[in-house]
Amino acid sequence: MTLSILYAASSPSWEEYEAPLTAALGATGLRYRLGPDLPAAEVDYIVYAPDSDVQDFSRFPRLKAVLNLWAGVEKVVGNPTLRVPLARMVDDEGLTQGMVEYVTGHVLRHHLGMDAHIVNPDHAWHHEAPPLSRDRPVTVLGLGALGTACARALSALGFPVTGWSRTAKQIDGLRCLHGTDQLGTALDGAQILVLLLPDTAATTDILDAAALARLAPGAFVINPGRGPLIDDGALLAALDSGRVAHATLDVFRTEPLPRDHAYWAHPGVTITPHIASETRAGSAARVVADNIRRSEAGEPLRHLVDRAAGY
Template identity: 45%
Template sequence: MLRIAITHPEAEARERWCAALSALLPQARVEGWRPGAEPADYAVGWYPESGFFAGQPRLRALFSAGAGVDHLLRHPDLPAALPVVRLEDAGMAEQMVEYCLHEVLRLQRRAPDYERLQREGRWQELRSLRRDELEVGVFGLGVLGAQVARAFAALGYRVRGYSRSPKAVEGVNCFDEGRGLQAFLEGCRVLVLLAPLTPGTRDLFDARRLAWLPEGAWLVNVARGALVVDEALLAALDSGRLAGATLDVFREEPLPASHRFWTHPGVRITPHVSAVTLPEISARQVASKITALERGEPVSGLVLRERGY
């Protein structure tokens, strides 16, 4: 019998993954992993527990239980030849669109300014911005980034996108390494970060690159905290160079209580909830790919370790 191990730190998530995959793959035995368990053929996990890989001599693939895989690739025990497969959308794109749209609509309708006026006890009407006055830049045009960019374009926003290699997304002014990151950033009134964390993107948004954004721009980070240098972002906010930042991801999570992001008036914080994994939907994708692998067929979402995603 095919065996599938679920290695997730949250008990509720483990149970949901087990129930969903068991229903989709009734010929398989799906169980939450525990020390001493029988070796599995496939695993689904966020960050496998210590000792997991040592007892898996026949493991054929590891499926990430989230969109990102940087944490998995840093696992000290991850076998060098083990295929790692990332989730592709699996219900997250719709959530990401909603989150990013909510933040942009707040800016368009001047919500941060009205909140400041309320604190000051001032009654003052401000002009709302038109959609075509807010050019939205999406850094990272993968599955989620492309969906977000298309959604904004369909609503009448001016949208530009950036990816490492050339891409074409309907309604989006696409940039890549050939056209240049600086040219891309210079037109972003709102910058949405949706790229994976790789050696090439870690600390990419430092003081120099944040200065390429237009004065008064707003940053939305829903990718990984380490894409942005915290001190550089705080300095840009302190100086007024950037109007504000919405941060859903951080270098250290939970965000330490002493971090200045908690108290900075220009920062909005959410606890990594912009797009959460929905096991019932994600399981369909994993089950389909396991079925394909069992037939000897190729699957999409296979991580290229040298690229980082």
Template identity: 45%
Template sequence: MSIVPLVATMDGAESEAWRTALQSALPEHRICDPRSLSAAEAASVEVAIVANPDPADLARFPALKWVQSLWAGVERLLTALPAEIGIVRLVDPVLAEAMAEAVLGHVFYLHRRMPDYLEQQRAGIWRPLDQPSAGERTVAVLGLGELGRLSALALSAAGFRVVGWSRTPRRIDGVETFAGDASLEAVIGAAGIVVVVLPLTSQTSGLLDARMLGSLAEGTSLINVGRGPIIETGALLSALDSGRVAHAVLDVFDEEPLPPDHPFWTHRAVTVMPHVAAPTDMRSASAIAARNLRTYFNRGEIPGPVDRAAGY
């Protein structure tokens, strides 16, 4: 029975719930609180399950070879962990389906002009607004990994014209796809709604800056369910104030929780969501983590480690 610590920044009740779920999914190994380990036990640890861990806590394990993340995003781990430690991110169909559901809901919220109707409600105005059909609306999905792919397919099935963009070429049935920096400006310039589902890497940080936002058609709307720093905050506020961006639905931010004095809270053209687009499902994530750990313990293989150069 190998020792597998759960190293996480969580309150006690949440950590205990995760340990219980993980232990149930992987009964042949010991899932434990790292604080319970002796120095000899810590020295035997080869793999840890992590969720926003403190790097100092992982430094207790000199034999550590890799970590299994319980989250899809791994940008913090890439900067915090030594290069020799492998990182496996969570690739969960349940999470991807939740993301597609959130993206579809946010797109319909904008497409059916809910922000405009809310403005009218506050002003006591009863006025039907013009409404194009879904087929007349082009939605650009930036990021075509598993989360973006399912989101693009859901939008296409709902009748929208969907274009997809990624850093490397991808093919998705029913979706026109583009790749590389040279095509990004044209992709977002042709869309009425732009959805960001990109991971945060050195290449995507600040990708939508003032110049790129300036290529949007007047009145385009934005949805960010990827990572906050992908869109430059100052540039976005300027684009919102000018009307270049009609409305932004933001689920992710440079700093989380969003500070109480941040201008996004009170901006009339911003909808703030508390990073809830695709919450991790404890049961499915535990099953996936267990499967990956069995691959390692049974075959000595680290399953699908993150490409540190690519950032995902």
């Protein structure tokens, strides 16, 4: 049997993925045809991004699974026409490594006080050594694949890391807390906070005024997770008061961030344009191809989305 695999994504583009997917699928030994224009009645799998024109999955009677190219699934998980398994992108070679590099880079930047030396118009001699990593508590909210990898990397650099997740986790070398009752404890006294939670109803505005008040005075906030995790007004107020020394933000409620948004003009905010972690075509194609191979072999799909949890 020849499988029909539909590529349905506006970004990343078909031109970017055609060769890597062809190579990865070819290595599985499966017989297949692949492309962006296949008859709906014949499609077995969809390689997907939520910005695709494909929104009605009931058009695909043979559909076995949807393989998402993005880590985030909040724009598709609630689609009532999607009744087959949905797998999110977990790519240790690309997405995960990119996120680890972004988070460790900005944690070290704030820990070492690099901005004071890079931006020093008065040529002042700031002879103030930073603390050692062991004296800088870091909290990571979200212990999925990305959060766990970042927490482990920071722990390996000597930071005392507390990780928080919705459900219980046990990760060697980390202090792991979970559940609503322990969220405040996870935030208490953190000097650097990294947000890597999914975007769900339960996580919207999780970093509000009350949560910010539990951080150490002069804390740093790094958000490469999802824009709605932060109450923007509360964060701006915390920056103005000095409760938060600086916020490095990669994701926002509206993207691109509107040119008149208060974040742009605030001296305590660094904006990066949603670049913390990108899907890399070569490694992501291998993840997709392996999941299709697993499905055809009767093995469970990897990285399945929990519809009830939303991620």
